[in-house]
Amino acid sequence: MGSRLKYISVYRITVIVWMAVKFLLQIFWFQKRHRIWDQVTKRKWKELLKKQAQEYRETAIRLGGLLIKFGQFLSSRADLLPRSFIRELEGLVDRVEPVPFHYSKKILEEEWGCSIYQQLKSLHESPVASASIGDVYHGTLHNGASVAVKVQRYRVREIFNVDFKALRIVFFIIGKFTRYGKKADLPALYKEVVTVITNELDFRLELDNGHRFKRRFKDFPYVYTPYYYQEMSTERVLTMEWIEGAKITDLSFMKKHGIKPEKVAKTLFDLCVEQFLFSGMFHSDPHSGNLLIRPDGTMVVIDFGMVGEVKKTDADSIRSMVQGFILEDYDRVVGALIEMDFLLAEADIDRVKKIIKQTTDLYLDGGFGQLDANKTNDIMDELQVFIKQQPIQLPADYAFLGRAASIVVGVLTTIHPQVDLIDWGRPVIKRWMSGTDSHTSFYKEIIRESAKPLLSLPRALIQFLEDGNKQREWQRSRLQKKFFHQFYLLYGLLAFLVMSAGSGTVIYAFVGNYSLLLLLGIVVGGIGLFGMLVVTVSHFRMIKNTKY
Incomplete structure (x- = not known):
């Protein structure tokens, strides 16, 4: 009965909207009852948020659809939610029960315009992976080549469209009845969510992303991207080369094949630094399930449904912002934030600049190496307060960039716990800081600043x-x-x-x-x-x- 209910529009909208309203009422009542925020109140507040996040996660797993993807989207948005809530959402894995095979078979034949066995010699009816948007099957072509066939789930676009309506109602309520609605640009945020998630519903975009990634990193050592069969790929079907390998975090597999974990970690680090710092496309979801390791030590990158892009103008702005921090030129830092659309129009520029300077002076003068866990938590708490006080809203690409970076750090420390990110990153950072126009531009900036x-x-x-x-x-x-x-x-x-x-x-x-x-x-x-x-x-x- 429950599986049938989730396809009923009224039921889905009611569940989603009621959950949001209930969360808002709980927060309102909590703040009404607790006027003094001592340590006990803060502990109770974190417990409430944790309970809400757990309920969201359970509902998302039960209903599927947008809630899973939106939960993953929110887990990258420190500008929107408290860390205690985000911590729970980070465990929201996009894994659901597979749809019956006859639904997938029908979609394949509709998209290909023929029987599946005209295209394939064989296809296993049990999927090797099932997510909120598609199921992945292992098949064989008539020439004997193994392929992975990703098929969009039954009625998934219809479900997502219903969930978008529910989300619009939720955003309307937040905008009308909460202080956050007055500060944030909710229409822009809703548009971001719809755009990012709708893009994943068109497998042709994932096909293009895979081709772009393959072209960009075709000469990158020890990195491989699967071959995509364009003639067998459509809006709802994606066919690619089948890859035999293990998850990149499978240390026993590496030991069995004589692969050095440190070398794999360095390959992943170099690949991700190239994506995150320099203009171009980057993989937004580089978790261990999307990074495979072959017996010869080659790393394989798969699943390009979620990607972001660092535009050249953005890369220049980020570089300018970092230079501003190093040269203590906070006008430049704020200018870069404005260029990147981090600050909304009503932001108090002088206050933003003052808080950035105070935070930087307080924590960074002693060097990053002196930051312990307590100081790191203090920084995050202060940034959270800072974000609440100012109209700051991260564009989706930057939020995904931060999320991707945090995922990669977790994978790196799993593969090679002794990884020294500062030592590996220093030469790349110096090259990046120099910019693409001149390898001495950063030093020129220091000399120019010193010329006073x-x-x-x-x-x-x-x-x-x-x-x-x-x-x-x-x-x-x-x-x-x-x-x-x-x-x-x-x-x-x-x-x-x-x-x-x-x-x-x-x-x-x-x-x-x-x-x-x-x-x-x-x-x-x-x-x-x-x-x-x-x-x-x-x-x-x-x-x-x-x-x-």
Whole structure:
């Protein structure tokens, strides 16, 4: 009876909307009863959110459809939900009961326009995987090649369209009756959800994504993307090469075939860094089920239903934002956030800038290596409060990027627990920070910032003298770096003036045929040139040894 009910529109809409209304009423009543937020209240609050998330997960598994995909979407949105709620949703795996085979067979024959056995020599009736959108079957072509055939589930588009209507009602209620509705751009968020999830319902887009990924990483070492049979793929059917292999986290498989886990982890790290930092498409769901390892050590990437894209303008904005953090130019940081549509129109720019500066100064001056678990939790809590206070809304691609990065870190630590992400990432970050136009652009930025010694040096000294004893110790390391940059620049400028003076003397003596003056000019110019070389090399080494 329950399996039949989930296909009834009124039932689905009622269940989804009532669950949302019940959650809102529980939250309203809790806040009404608890005016003082002490430790006991906070603990009860987290328990309430955990209970709600568990109910959402159970309902999603029971109904299937949009709730599973929307739950996965929400699990990437730290800007929308508390961490205690998200933590529960992260366990929402897209695995459901398969549909009866005769439904899948009917869809195959409708899409192919012929009997399935005209296309296939054989097809196993039991799917090897079942998700909210499609079931995957193992088949064999007439030439003997093994294929994986993904078939859209029975009435799935109809179910999703009903769920979208329910979601619109929920968003309307949130917009009219909650404070969050006044802060967030709910119409834009609804559009994002519909666009992202609807794209997964068209397997032709997944086919195109697979081809794009294969082209982009065709020469990437030890990485393979399956071959797709375009002539056997439609909006509701996707046919691809069958891959024999194990999950990338199967350490016993690696040991059996003499594969080094560290090498596999490094391959995955390099592949994902290339996707996440540089413009182009990236895989949004790189969990261990979508990453396989072959007996020869080759990593296979599958399932391109969920992808995001880092546009070139976005990559430049992210790079500019990171440079802003390093150079303590918070106007640049905020400007990059605006360019990337992180900040909505009504954001208090001055307050955003102030909070970013305070948070950065408080936690990052000591270096990332000094962040323990407590500090990390403090950062996350402060960011959560910060996001609640300001009209910030992550575009879907950035949310997926963050989710994908966190999934990859989990996979990496499973494969190779001793992984040193900072050590592996340092050369890539330096290359990325340089940008695509110039390999020295970042260093130019540092030099440009350091070219204000007559203004910034006195200002830094005054700030140092005015700060209390507690602040002085905290700022000493940062001030020393600033001073060294400025002193190197001053020494370099003096050396350049000496070299210029010597060059001018040489030219004047050469024209006037003054041999003694010519010799003097060569000596002075040589001293200046030597000084410039020493200063440049020393400054470059200091920058190179700085850990970002």
